[in-house]
Amino acid sequence: MSNVFSFATSEDGAGILKIMESDIARGEIRLLYTRRPNPYDSFMKESDKSVVGIFKRDGEIVGTIAGIPRNSHVAGDEHNTCYVTNMKRLHDLKSRINWIEAFEKMYDPLDSSVYFCSVVKENTDVLKMLKKERPKLPYAVDMDGYRTYIISPTALVRNTCADLKFRRATEADSADILAFLKTWGGAKSLFPVIDSLGGENVPEAKDFYILHRDGNIKALGALWDRSDTKQYVVEEYSGKVALLRAFNPLISRLGYVRIPPEGTQIKFAFLSFFLAEEYKCDYYRAFLHHIRSEISGAYDMFVLGTNDHNEKREVLDEVRSLKFDTQLCEVVMENFRGAKRVNFDYTNIEVECALL
Template identity: 25%
Template sequence: MPTQHSRFLFEQATAQDSDEILHILEEASFKGHIALIYTRRPDAYWSFKQEGDEVDIIVARDTQYGKIAGFGACAIRNLFVNGIPTRVGYLFGLRVARTYLKKFPILHRGYAYLRTLHQTKHVACYITTILEENLDVQAMLEKHRVFMPTYQPFGKYEIFALRTGRPLKSRSALLASCSFRQATMADLPLLVAFLHEQGRQMQFFPVITETALLSGVFPDLGVKDFWVMQDAHGEFLAVGALWDQRSYKQYLLQGYGGYFRCLYPFTKLLPLFGFPALPAPGSILAFCTLSFWAVKDQNPEIFSLFLEYLAYVTGSVPFFLIGVHESHPLGFILQKRPHISYRSKMYLVFWEEQQEFINTLRQEDRRYLECGLL
C-alpha cells in the first residue's frame, strides 16, 4: 500500500486532464457579496495555456484512485521591471478538489515541485494576487515556512466594473482638440512604441510586440480591438484594448449576498445612476476588459475623457472591467466614477536566491497588473 508521501504524484498536466481540471474549477466558487464561479469552458487545459509565453499546469495526482487532487499554474511573461524587459512568473489558479480539502497535507510537496521547476525557468521573481476577503489563504502564505518561497505583500489591486452605453457628457476642453477612434493596422508601429514608452515607467507592464498582436498570442485580441485617442497633431494620448475573452474563460454568477442582495430587485434602476445593472443569478457575465492601457504622462484629464469615450462606444456588453494598483496615479479617477469593484492583495513571491533582485526593485515606480491576464 502506498504511503501518504508516495500516494500523490506531482507532474505537468496534459490535454487529457482538461475535463477533470474544469470539474474542480466549477466546484469551487468565490464567496462574498457577489458569489462567482471562475471557469474555463470549453477546454480548461487549453485556456490555461493561453495565459503566458510559457505556462506550467502542475497537478497533484492521487495514484491510488487515479484522480487529480488539486492543481496550480505558473505563467511566465515578459514584463517591464525597472524599465527593462524581464521574465516574471505569475502564480495563479490554485485549486484543491472538494473531496481532498483539509485531508491530505501535501502543500509542501507542491512547493518542492515548483522549486524544482523554478530552477529551469530563469525568472527574476514571481507575482500573484489573493482576494482581499480570503484572509485564511493570506495568513497561510504570509507565514514563513522553510519549504515555501517568501510571499511579500506588494500593495492592493482593485478591479472596477464600469457601465457602458453612456452618452458622452464630458465638458473637457480636450474634446475640441483630440480624436478617438478604433486602431487600424497602419497604427501598429506607433501603438507598440507608445505602449513601450509609457509601459516601461510601470513595474510589471507587459512587453507588447507587433508579432504578438499579429500572431494570435493573445486569443481573440487583435489590433482592431485597440482604441486610440490622439491630439490635433496625431500624437497618441491614450490607448487601450477592449478584450472579450468569453470564448475561453468565464465568470458564472451564482448569487448575491449582503447589500447586493437588497439591491438586486432594483437592478433596472441602477443604470439611471450610472452603475451597471446587476446580472441575473445563473448567468455568464457579459463584459470585456480594458487591457494594455496607457495614458500619456499619467494625465488625469486625458484618462477621464478616454474612459468617457470607451463607455460611449462599448454597447455590446453592459459593462467593462479595468484593474488598477493602489500606487497608480490615475486610480482616483476610477474611484470618482459610479462603479462596482472588488479588491485583491498583490504579492511578490521569491526564493532566497532571488532576494538580491527584489532589493533592486524601484519602489517609487507605479505598479501595473494586466487585468486580462489574471
Template identity: 25%
Template sequence: MNCRNKRYIIDLASPSEAKEILKIYESGDFTGKISVLYTRRPDPIKSLRQEGEKVVIPILKDQTNGKICGMGCCVIRKAYLNGEIKNTGYLTGLKILPEYRKKLLPITDVYNFLYEQTKNEVDIYYTTILKENMAVQKMLEKKRKNMPEYLYQGDYTVFCFRTGRKVFKTNNYLLQRGQREGLLQFFKKQEKQYQFSPQITTMYKNFKQDVFTLSDPQGNILAACLVWNQQDYKQYLITEYKGIYKILQRMPTKLWGYPPLPKKNAPANYACVSTLYVKNDDPNLARYFIEKVAEYSRQYDFLMLGLFESHPLKTIFKQIKHLKYQSRLYLVSWDNKQYNLNHRPINLEVSLL
C-alpha cells in the same frame, strides 16, 4: 515526481486531463456578498496558454484512485521590469478538490516541483490573492520551511463600470477605433515607464481586441488602450447574491450609472481594458478617454480595469461610478532571492490575472 507522502505523485498536466482540471477550477468559488465562480471553460489548459509564452501546470495525483486532487500554475510571459524586458512568472490556479482540503497534502513538494521546472526561465515570480481570502493569506504570508516567501507589495483594485452612456463633451479630441499610424510607437514609449507592463507586440500578435486611441486636433496620440473580450475562454459566473445585492440584482442599476448585475449562474458579459496609457498620466484626460471607450463598448454589460494602489491614474474612479473588488499583490521569492524594483509604478493587467 514522487512525494514524501507515497500516496501522491506530482506530474505536469497533459491535454487529456483538461476535464479533470476544469472540475478542480469549478469546485469552489469566491464567497462574499457577491459569490463568484471564476472559471476557464471549455479547456483550462488551453485557456492558460493564451496568456503567456509558456505555461507550467503541475498536478497532484492520488495514486489510490488515480484522481487529480490539486494543481498549480506558472504563466511565463515577457514584461517590463526597471525599463527592460524580462521573463515574469505569474503564480495562479493553486486549487485543491474540497474532499482533500483537510488532508495532509504535500504542498511544499508541489511548490518545489514548480520552481525546478521554471527557475531557469523566470526572472521574477509574483501572484495576487483576493483580499477577502484571509485563510490563504494567513497560510502563505507566514514564513515556512521549504516554502517560498510571499512579499506583500500593496493592494490591487479591479473597477467594473457600465458601458453605453453617452458622453456629450468632445474637448476637441478625436476618438478612433482600430489601428492607426504611430500607435505601436506610442505603446512602446509608454510601457517602459511601468513595472510588469506586458510587451505590447506580443499581445498584438496573439490576441484579438478592439483598439482605441484619443488624439488632439493635430493628430498626436494622447491616450490608447485595448478592449479585450476573453469570454470564449475565461468566465465569471455569479452563483449567489447576499445582503443588499440580493435586492439590487432586480433593480435598474444601469439607470443610476452603475453596471447591471449579471444574472445568476450565467457568464458575465464583460471585457477588460488593457494596456491603458495616457500621455503625462493626466487624470482628467484619462477619465474622459475611459468614459468614451465605455460609450463605444455597449456590446458589453460592463468593462473591467485593474489599477495598483500606486498607479497615477487610480484617482479617475473617484468620479466614475463603479463596483470593485480588491486583491493583494505579492512578489514570491525562493532561496531568499532579492528583487530590486525601482521607482516605476506597477501596471498589472486584469486581463492577465
C-alpha cells in the same frame, strides 16, 4: 497513498476545472472566475512557456498550480516574470499538498526572475500560508492591493478634455500604438513587453481606441473579448446588490451595471492596456467617457483592474461600478534556489487584468 505531483496535460482539464470553480471571489457579489471549457488549454494559450502542475491521489486530481511566464518590464529592464495562479487544493482534502515540491519541479521550466500571484483578500488562510517564512523555502510578500471594476456602458463619466478627439485604431496606427505602450507601459514594472499586436496575448490594432490631439496619442486602450478562455459567472448577490436587482432598468439609467441573473456568465470585454500620457487623470476620464458608446450594444459591461497605487485608481473609484479586491504578492525565491532577487518599486506597477 500520498499526493503525487505531475505535469498536467489537456486530458486533466476536467479535474483542474473542478478545483478552480470551488473558489469564488467575494465582494458586492459572489463572482466565479473560471476558464471554461478546459483550464489547461486556456493556460497554454497565455504563454508558450506556461507550465501546469497537478497533484493526484488515487487517480483523482486533488491540487493544481499554474505558472505563466512572460517577458516584462521590471525597473527599467526586461525580465522573464511568472504569474503563479490556480494554486488550489480540493476543498474537502484531508491530506496536505507539498507545494514546495511543485515549485521545485516547475522552477527550471518556468525560468523566471520575478514570481507573483493574486489572492482574493478574504482568503486569509491562503495568504497566511504563502507569507510564512521558512528557511530555504519560497514565501510571499505583499506588493499592492488590486481592485477589479465591472462598469456599465451607461456609467456617468465626465469628459474633462473636450478638445481631444477619439477614434478607433487601424493597422496604420500599429507603430504608434506600440511606441506608446513601450513608453508609458514600459516605465511600470510587470507590464508585458509588447513587440507586435495580435495573437493570443495582445489585442489586434483594430481592437484599440485612441484619444488624441492633432494625431498625437494622449491615451489608449483595447476592448478585448477573452470569453473563449476565461469567464466571470455570477453565483450570488447579497445585501444592497441583491436589493438593487429589483430595480435593474432604473439603476442602468443611473449608470450602474445592469445586474445579470444569478448563475449566468457575464457578457463583457476587458478594457486592456489602458494607459495615458504622463498617467494624467483627465486623459483617463476623457477616454472612459468616449469608450462607453463603443461598448454599448456589443457588451453588457466592461472590466478592468488596477493596483492601489496606480494613477487610474483615483479615476475608477469615482465611477459607479461593481468591484472586488485581491492582494498582489511577490513570491520570493532567493532563499529557495539561490536566485538573485530583482528589486522593484511595488508602488510603480502596471498589472493587466486580462492577463491574470
